[in-house]
Every structure is written in structure tokens, then in C-alpha cells.
Amino acid sequence: MESMQLTSFLPSKPCPKLPKLCSSLGCRPFRQVGFGPSSRNRVKNGCLMARSSVNIGGVGVGGGHGGAHGGSGTHEGSSAVEDEKKEEQSGLLLGPERDASGSVIGFNLIPPSGERKVIESLEDVASYGLEESEDIEGEKKAETRVTFNIVFVTAEAAPYSKTGGLGDVCGSLPIALAAHGHRVMVVSPRYLNGTAADTKFAAAVDVDCPIKIPCFGGVQEVSFFHEYREGVDWVFVDHPSYHRPGNPYGDISGAFGDNQFRFTLLCYAACEAPLVLPLGGYTYGEKCLFLVNDWHAGLVPVLLASKYRPYGVYKDARSILVIHNLAHQGVEPAATYKNFGLPPQWYGALEWVFPTWARTHALDTGEAVNVLKGAVVTADRLLTVSKGYSWEITTAEGGYGLHELLSSRKIVLDGITNGIDVTEWNPSTDEHLTCHYSANDLSGKVQCKIDLQKEIGLPIRPDCPVIGFIGRLDYQKGIDLIQVAIPELMEDDVQFVMLGSGDPLYENWMRATETTYKDKFRGWVGFNVPISHRITAGCDILLMPSRFEPCGLNQLYAMRYGTIPVVHATGGLRDTVETFNPYAKGGIGEGTGWTFSPLVKESMLGALRTAVRTCREHKSSWEGLMRRCMEKDYTWENAATQYEQIFEWAFLDTPYVG
Numbered sequence: 001m002e003s004m005q006l007t008s009f010l011p012s013k014p015c016p017k018l019p020k021l022c023s024s025l026g027c028r029p030f031r032q033v034g035f036g037p038s039s040r041n042r043v044k045n046g047c048l049m050a051r052s053s054v055n056i057g058g059v060g061v062g063g064g065h066g067g068a069h070g071g072s073g074t075h076e077g078s079s080a081v082e083d084e085k086k087e088e089q090s091g092l093l094l095g096p097e098r099d100a101s102g103s104v105i106g107f108n109l110i111p112p113s114g115e116r117k118v119i120e121s122l123e124d125v126a127s128y129g130l131e132e133s134e135d136i137e138g139e140k141k142a143e144t145r146v147t148f149n150i151v152f153v154t155a156e157a158a159p160y161s162k163t164g165g166l167g168d169v170c171g172s173l174p175i176a177l178a179a180h181g182h183r184v185m186v187v188s189p190r191y192l193n194g195t196a197a198d199t200k201f202a203a204a205v206d207v208d209c210p211i212k213i214p215c216f217g218g219v220q221e222v223s224f225f226h227e228y229r230e231g232v233d234w235v236f237v238d239h240p241s242y243h244r245p246g247n248p249y250g251d252i253s254g255a256f257g258d259n260q261f262r263f264t265l266l267c268y269a270a271c272e273a274p275l276v277l278p279l280g281g282y283t284y285g286e287k288c289l290f291l292v293n294d295w296h297a298g299l300v301p302v303l304l305a306s307k308y309r310p311y312g313v314y315k316d317a318r319s320i321l322v323i324h325n326l327a328h329q330g331v332e333p334a335a336t337y338k339n340f341g342l343p344p345q346w347y348g349a350l351e352w353v354f355p356t357w358a359r360t361h362a363l364d365t366g367e368a369v370n371v372l373k374g375a376v377v378t379a380d381r382l383l384t385v386s387k388g389y390s391w392e393i394t395t396a397e398g399g400y401g402l403h404e405l406l407s408s409r410k411i412v413l414d415g416i417t418n419g420i421d422v423t424e425w426n427p428s429t430d431e432h433l434t435c436h437y438s439a440n441d442l443s444g445k446v447q448c449k450i451d452l453q454k455e456i457g458l459p460i461r462p463d464c465p466v467i468g469f470i471g472r473l474d475y476q477k478g479i480d481l482i483q484v485a486i487p488e489l490m491e492d493d494v495q496f497v498m499l500g501s502g503d504p505l506y507e508n509w510m511r512a513t514e515t516t517y518k519d520k521f522r523g524w525v526g527f528n529v530p531i532s533h534r535i536t537a538g539c540d541i542l543l544m545p546s547r548f549e550p551c552g553l554n555q556l557y558a559m560r561y562g563t564i565p566v567v568h569a570t571g572g573l574r575d576t577v578e579t580f581n582p583y584a585k586g587g588i589g590e591g592t593g594w595t596f597s598p599l600v601k602e603s604m605l606g607a608l609r610t611a612v613r614t615c616r617e618h619k620s621s622w623e624g625l626m627r628r629c630m631e632k633d634y635t636w637e638n639a640a641t642q643y644e645q646i647f648e649w650a651f652l653d654t655p656y657v658g
């Protein structure tokens with residue numbers, strides 16, 4: 001059954017942009033890949049393919065048009081043929097990067113031009129120039145960064161698709177990494193739901209390179225759409241199963257029943273994209289780094305290990321699993337294993353057995369397959385979106401059944417706090433606000449509060465503290481705690497605004513609560529980005545009683561808008577919000593909000609009441625809090641630099657499953 005099925009991934013027709021080269025050179029077999037510096041191009045499946053990344057000592061183009069996206073960063077569009085020729089003239093120096101104790105922690109490639117280059121493999125590193133190390137000592141780190149061919153695989157990427165923070169991250173981090181000189185592709189489904197949102201994909205064109213995917217007992221054809229924007233190749237996988245009303249995961253009736261199928265397609269397509277798509281004339285090639293986000297992309301490292309590496313393909317690629325939310329793992333009955341089209345002997349990688357208490361009836365054996373687990377056991381490295389959460393998932397409380405497995409891989413598990421898009425979220429320019437403000441001039445914020453009160457029909461009272469909540473109406477977000485606390489909270493002179501969608505029970509509760517507390521409570525049911533900006537700007541306090549929070553973005557947006565977060569001390573919330581101490585620094589105070597724990601009504605109300613009192617009675621302290629929040633640096637620049645360190649570590653080790 002599983003004799004190498006790569007042949008079935010053949011583009012169903014030759015890649016259109018390269019037919020001449022293919023026909024003139026003839027087609028060599030798929031795995032005829034030259035890895036020496038002179039064999040820069042290869043022929044695969046009827047298409048001449050550019051070798052990925054740089055050839056040390058020679059060509060300086062990452063996977064073809066990496067030079068255009070990376071390198072000097074001076075080029076527009078996805079084309080780099082000319083640059084490649086120029087860069088062929090240049091050489092590279094190479095040397096180890098050491099920590100304070102003198103241990104080698106990485107390698108630096110230094111093009112004489114000072115441009116960044118792409119490291120292809122460990123062999124490249126090993127075979128070129130440790131002797132050169134002395135030459136580079138004393139060089140500035142900024143000039144010696146290595147660049148990579150990076151492939152994000154994600155179920156959502158803003159602005160094309162977004163239901164939550166995953167979309168935000170996969171819409172922004174790729175751009176930040178491209179700005180650092182990396183060649184970056186994002187592979188995500190082309191969702192069309194028959195609404196105005198479909199126009200977001202309008203600029204992406206069909207690259208006319210369909211492929212066939214063997215899974216679910218048949219062969220599926222998917223095609224690729226492409227848009228080059230802000231230095232990133234946005235690649236959208238197209239298949240009829242992505243065209244239906246609803247959001248990426250479901251509709252009003254709940255989650256789609258075929259999500260395992262839809263995201264299996266995504267993963268296969270993402271594995272093929274670097275090999276077959278001649279973006280800007282060049283493929284990314286094999287030596288790329290897959291950043292697989294959450295369970296939807298979790299099959300990618302399993303496919304690399306089971307269906308590519310055994311046949312000599314992707315031997316020098318690496319994969320990093322980025323966990324944004326461990327609560328969703330892509331678990332389905334064990335009988336569905338055959339759907340994945342994986343070799344039978346790989347069943348163990350996805351095997352999952354529910355504990356007895358979680359089984360539904362006496363004959364239930366609890367046997368299942370778990371895609372995220374498959375990713376945890378096959379990815380080269382693991383990352384979460386904050387340090388705190390990377391520890392929490394190794395505990396029984398936070399590990400959702402995977403804690404032991406995750407603990408066993410602690411050595412490759414890291415946490416990097418998300419950044420935010422500071423252009424979209426900027427109170428001094430925000431297109432969704434009529435009035436603007438900044439840390440230097442806070443006067444506009446009160447007008448934002450008045451505008452919000454007007455818009456949602458609450459009494460216009462600039463002095464009344466307004467508390468906000470924005471987020472998915474989900475157990476994770478602690479809505480049940482807000483529910484039980486609302487009657488007591490509403491006894492105070494405050495207003496409360498909620499924006500969210502999700503569990504219909506919570507949606508109905510929000511509607512009902514609005515009727516009960518007409519002058520104090522508003523519940524906006526739906527997903528509305530402009531309103532989310534206006535709530536963030538118009539509130540004084542943002543409440544986040546999340547049960548767990550891998551990072552949390554709303555508290556970061558709130559801080560940027562001088563809206564003070566009151567959060568449960570968990571995961572990324574604990575990492576990013578520092579409790580206010582009015583006595584610190586000789587009475588000037590320090591801190592950026594309030595954290596509370598344990599997650600019970602009393603402690604949440606206690607923190608909220610302290611915040612409300614400070615807002616109402618201690619204006620100068622409150623302004624100090626606002627300014628400290630607004631001055632915090634949560635740009636992606638910070639996070640991107642930390643990601644680069646992880647990338648370098650990923651390539652220093654051999655593939656975890658080789």
C-alpha cells in the first residue's frame with residue numbers, strides 16, 4: 001500500500017513557468033538531487049527546480065528567489081534571477097558563534113557584501129570554513145545573521161482568514177521574518193464562504209500548478225493560489241472543501257465533520273509547495289524550515305518523517321511545531337488512521353488512548369488518533385507562544401494529556417511571547433477610531449470612550465469606569481466566571497462591554513444580560529474587528545479571566561491603547577502583565593495592570609474593584625499606569641529575533657526523525 005507515494009504528488013501537469021527548461025534538459029528522476037555547490041538546479045517531476053538556499057562559497061540565493069525576498073531586501077516582487085547571477089560572484093565567510101563560556105552555539109555566514117545569506121544544511125556548515133572563524137571575530141552580530149527558507153503552515157492567516165490569535169500571529173510574524181531577510185512562504189487554505197470576506201483573496205492568482213494528493217482512500221486534486229505581499233509569499237491551497245459558508249472550522253451547526261480531511265489536504269499541499277511552486281521563478285526547495293502551527297498543520301512533520309525522508313527528500317529540512325493552543329489536538333477515532341495515507345508502521349506516532357474515565361461506554365476501547373501528538377513526536381523542535389505556557393504544558397494541569405510526552409522533549413521546548421502588529425494597533429493612527437491619542441497626549445482617549453458609549457447605546461458618562469472583554473466565547477476564556485460575577489459587579493457604578501462569538505449558550509446569556517442591566521451592560525455578539533478596536537480604545541480596563549492563555553493578544557493590544565489589563569495569572573498573561581505597585585519607585589509606582597489568582601469570583605472581583613477604585617480616585621497613578629503600558633515594546637521585531645535563535649538551533653541538530 002505504501003510503496004513510496006510521492007509519485008502521486010506529481011504536479012498533474014508540468015509547472016507552467018518552466019516548460020522550456022524541462023523539455024530542453026529532459027526530466028531526471030525525482031530524487032536526482034545534486035547537493036554539491038555546482039548542482040544548483042535539479043529536475044523534479046518534469047520541472048526544472050532551483051536548488052534551495054545558498055551554495056556556500058558560491059551562489060547566494062535562498063531557494064531561488066530568496067535573494068529577492070531576503071538578501072539586501074532592496075527588491076520588489078518575487079523575482080531574483082538577476083540577483084542570483086550577481087551573487088554568484090560573491091563568496092562567504094563562515095564561523096562559529098560562541099556564548100560567554102566559549103561554547104559554540106551557532107554559526108554565522110557572512111557575505112562580503114554584508115548581506116544575509118541562507119544556510120543550506122549542516123553539511124554546508126561543516127564543510128566550509130571553520131578556519132575562517134578568526135576572520136569574523138569582532139564582527140557585529142547584526143551583520144552575521146543566517147537566513148532561512150521558512151514555510152508557515154497554518155489554518156488561518158490575517159487578513160485573509162482569522163477567527164482568533166492564530167490568524168493574527170500567522171499574518172504578522174511572517175512579515176517580520178521576511179523583513180529580517182528570510183524567504184518566507186505562508187501556506188493556508190483558500191476559504192471562500194460566499195460573503196464579502198472572499199474579496200480578501202482577490203489578489204491571489206492561480207499559479208496553475210495543481211497537484212494530486214493520495215489520502216482518504218482516493219486521490220484529491222488541489223491547486224495553489226499565490227500573492228506576494230510585504231515580502232512574503234502567501235500561498236493558498238484551493239479545494240472545494242474550503243468553499244462553504246461559515247468560518248474556517250465550522251458553521252452555526254458546529255465544527256465541520258470533515259476537518260480531518262480538510263487539514264490533511266493542507267498538510268500534504270504544504271509539503272509539496274516548496275518543491276513544486278516556482279514562486280518568482282524559483283522553488284523554495286528541500287532545505288526549508290517548516291513552522292507548523294497547531295494541530296491543523298500537525299501532519300506536516302509526520303509526513304516529512306514517514307513519506308519524504310525515507311526516500312531521500314527533505315533530509316535537510318527541519319520542522320518546528322508552534323503550539324498556540326493545546327486544547328485542540330485533532331483527535332478522531334482510530335479507524336480514521338487509514339485516511340491519512342500514512343504507512344501502517346507509523347500508526348504509533350499518532351496513536352492515542354483515552355483514559356478509562358473519558359470513554360463513553362463499556363465497549364469503548366478509547367483508541368483514537370491524535371494529530372497534534374504526531375507532531376509532538378516528530379517535529380524537530382517545539383515552541384509555545386510564551387515562556388509561561390511552555391512550562392504549563394509540561395504539567396498535568398496544563399498538558400491536556402500530553403504533559404509527559406512534552407516533558408520528555410523539554411530540551412527542545414521553548415516559549416517566545418507573541419508580538420503584535422503595531423501598525424494595525426496604533427491609537428495615534430487607528431483607522432477605526434475617529435479620535436486619536438498617544439502616550440504623550442492622552443486627551444483623545446476620553447473621546448474614544450464617549451464615542452464607544454454612543455455607538456453601543458450606553459449612557460454617556462466620561463467619568464464612569466468602563467470594563468471590556470473581547471474574545472472567543474469559550475470555556476478557555478473564563479466566560480463562566482464573568483457570568484457568576486456580573487450580578488455583584490453590576491452593583492458598582494461601572495459599565496461593562498463584551499464582544500465575542502462562539503458557544504451559543506454564552507451568546508444567549510450576553511443578550512439576556514443586556515436586557516437585565518440596560519444602563520450598564522452591552523454584549524455584542526459577533527466577530528467584528530472595527531468594534532474590537534473601538535472597545536480596546538474606549539474602555540479603561542480590559543478583563544481577561546482566561547482559564548489558560550498560551551499568550552493572549554488582547555492584553556497586549558489593550559496596553560498599547562492605555563487600557564489597563566486585569567487578568568488571571570496564567571500562561572502568557574502572567575508573563576506580560578505586571579501587577580501595579582503604587583509605592584514602588586518612591587511613590588511613582590510601577591506595573592502595568594493587575595493579575596489575580598486563584599481563578600475564582602472573589603479574587604477576580606477583588607482585582608477589578610481595586611482597578612476601578614484606582615481609575616476613579618487616583619487619576620495620576622492611573623495615568624502613570626497608562627503610560628507605562630503604552631510604552632511597552634511588544635513589536636514583532638523582538639519576537640522575530642528570538643525565533644531566529646530557535647531556527648539556528650533547529651539546524652544545528654540532525655532531524656529528530658531522520
Ligand SMILES: Nc1ncnc2c1ncn2[C@@H]1O[C@H](COP(=O)(O)OP(=O)(O)O[C@H]2O[C@H](CO)[C@@H](O)[C@H](O)[C@H]2O)[C@@H](O)[C@H]1O
Binds near residue numbers: 550
Ligand atoms: N468577536 C470578536 N471580534 C473581533 N475580534 C475578535 C473577536 N474575538 C476575538 N477577536 C480577536 O481575535 C484575537 C484573539 O487572540 P487571543 O490571542 O486573545 O486568543 P486566541 O485564543 O484566539 O488565540 C490562541 O493563539 C494566540 C496566538 O498565539 C494566543 O495568543 C492565545 O493565547 C491562544 O489561545 C484578537 O485579535 C482579538 O481581538
